[in-house]
Amino acid sequence: MQHTFPKNFYWGGATAANQFEGGYREGGKGESVCDHMTAGSRKAPRMYTNVLDPNVYYPSHRAVDFYHHYKEDIALFAEMGFKMFRMSINWTRIYPNGDDAQPNPEGIEFYRKVFLELRKYNIEPLVTLHHYEVPYHLSDAYGGWLNRKCVDFFQNYCRTVFTEYKGLVKYWLTFNEINAGQMGIGDILSLGLKTPDGPNKGPGDVKDLDLMQARFQALHHQFIASAKAVKLAHEIDPDYQVGCMVAGGVFYPYTPNPDDALKAQKDMRMNYFCGDVQALGAYPFFAQRMFQEMGIQLHMEPGDAQILQEGKVDFYSFSYYMSTCSTTDPKVEEANGNAVIGVRNPYIPASDWGWQIDPKGLRYLLNDLYARYHLPMMIVENGLGAVDQLEHGAVHDSYRVDYLRSHIQQIQEALADGVDVIAYTPWGCIDLVSLSTGEMSKRYGFIYVDVDDQGNGTFQRYKKDSFYWYKKVIASNGEDLD
Ligand code: BGP
Numbered sequence: 001m002q003h004t005f006p007k008n009f010y011w012g013g014a015t016a017a018n019q020f021e022g023g024y025r026e027g028g029k030g031e032s033v034c035d036h037m038t039a040g041s042r043k044a045p046r047m048y049t050n051v052l053d054p055n056v057y058y059p060s061h062r063a064v065d066f067y068h069h070y071k072e073d074i075a076l077f078a079e080m081g082f083k084m085f086r087m088s089i090n091w092t093r094i095y096p097n098g099d100d101a102q103p104n105p106e107g108i109e110f111y112r113k114v115f116l117e118l119r120k121y122n123i124e125p126l127v128t129l130h131h132y133e134v135p136y137h138l139s140d141a142y143g144g145w146l147n148r149k150c151v152d153f154f155q156n157y158c159r160t161v162f163t164e165y166k167g168l169v170k171y172w173l174t175f176n177e178i179n180a181g182q183m184g185i186g187d188i189l190s191l192g193l194k195t196p197d198g199p200n201k202g203p204g205d206v207k208d209l210d211l212m213q214a215r216f217q218a219l220h221h222q223f224i225a226s227a228k229a230v231k232l233a234h235e236i237d238p239d240y241q242v243g244c245m246v247a248g249g250v251f252y253p254y255t256p257n258p259d260d261a262l263k264a265q266k267d268m269r270m271n272y273f274c275g276d277v278q279a280l281g282a283y284p285f286f287a288q289r290m291f292q293e294m295g296i297q298l299h300m301e302p303g304d305a306q307i308l309q310e311g312k313v314d315f316y317s318f319s320y321y322m323s324t325c326s327t328t329d330p331k332v333e334e335a336n337g338n339a340v341i342g343v344r345n346p347y348i349p350a351s352d353w354g355w356q357i358d359p360k361g362l363r364y365l366l367n368d369l370y371a372r373y374h375l376p377m378m379i380v381e382n383g384l385g386a387v388d389q390l391e392h393g394a395v396h397d398s399y400r401v402d403y404l405r406s407h408i409q410q411i412q413e414a415l416a417d418g419v420d421v422i423a424y425t426p427w428g429c430i431d432l433v434s435l436s437t438g439e440m441s442k443r444y445g446f447i448y449v450d451v452d453d454q455g456n457g458t459f460q461r462y463k464k465d466s467f468y469w470y471k472k473v474i475a476s477n478g479e480d481l482d
Contacts, residue, residue, distance in 0.1 A: 018032060022063040127161075175222055264325075367419060
């Protein structure tokens, strides 16, 4: 029984280029769809503008400026003792339009410098290839992932980075929260689909098509692209380890009513639909009925089933922020959440953004996923988005420490249960732009960055109380959580 963390456990932190890197259009970078997302707030959604408005603030353009601060930031991660650092490569830094014949050498060099800097401190990079960073041109001119040509463009991009960074990177993730595409929260950002007006959507190219049909077809192309990337990675370097990345969520039945239990079981499939394709190499048993009920007719090319079978991932990774409850009773109060949509659970608290905080749900999910896939597990996102006060250069964020401590304790329980957990990289280890709201004031980091919701500030970095706490946690390999 493993009551402690394994010796080589990967403690670290996670980021993504679109929320962190900035350097918009520097070093030959092209535009991504996320560069067209306005800032929003808890109440007002972010909007996608097809044409950039010079009077509007777009948070990804500077974000927190890792592009110019990477040495300083990595030194801070090293000071905390990070063993792993999750980041994404912005596709448009490598291929500015997504379909270019030649890669952009400056973009390649930028990430090489970052990886070398990480290696200097023995920090293992964990690199996401696609984190809500669809090239704008692929969305605009090709219709995004609905167009199968994107599979080839992605393959080209993967070949470049797998070849260029051989020996510098070992762990890769194909698509961040790939299931965002199935849930309607990733139309533009994850799939590059311009859908009818609404939050996070652009004026609609897809409006004449059935939206669900388009989403699942686009997702199918991502599955094929992911499977081909896994195979290619192993061909280029047999040491490469490639994982899937799924938005994780736990759904408890709201009552013992069998209807609620069945609803919860069905809702839990948000974890399995994509996970099964990527980890087991085939669509799940429940897909047929699901597609039938939704009126979806997937177009598969000959050979697709084999591609999926040959491109199974080496490990499973997921984000975990919350649990929720499922019920068929329409009178129960709804709860907020990212993709984990259900009703309020009276037994657990919620964050200021209404995300329900449930550390035990993490143990539950780890057990559940491990029983299904028998693959090493990485928790590559977890954390508390909260408003922090910077006072005389310090941030007293005991609420964040409480959140993380309770989740780490549950990882420990899962390890004792026998789950093979190999990494924990809390989200936004340094403050960055919130994906859902575009705010800076929803902060997750151990490191405070002095920027406000409109991008004003000194961009100076400050260590929060949680910085010193996490450093102790890592130094003691999870023994000292006080
Ligand atoms: C996940 C995304 C991240 C990240 C995180 C927190 O869904 O993969 O990119 O942003 O959620 O969400 P938010 O930034 O909306 O608080």
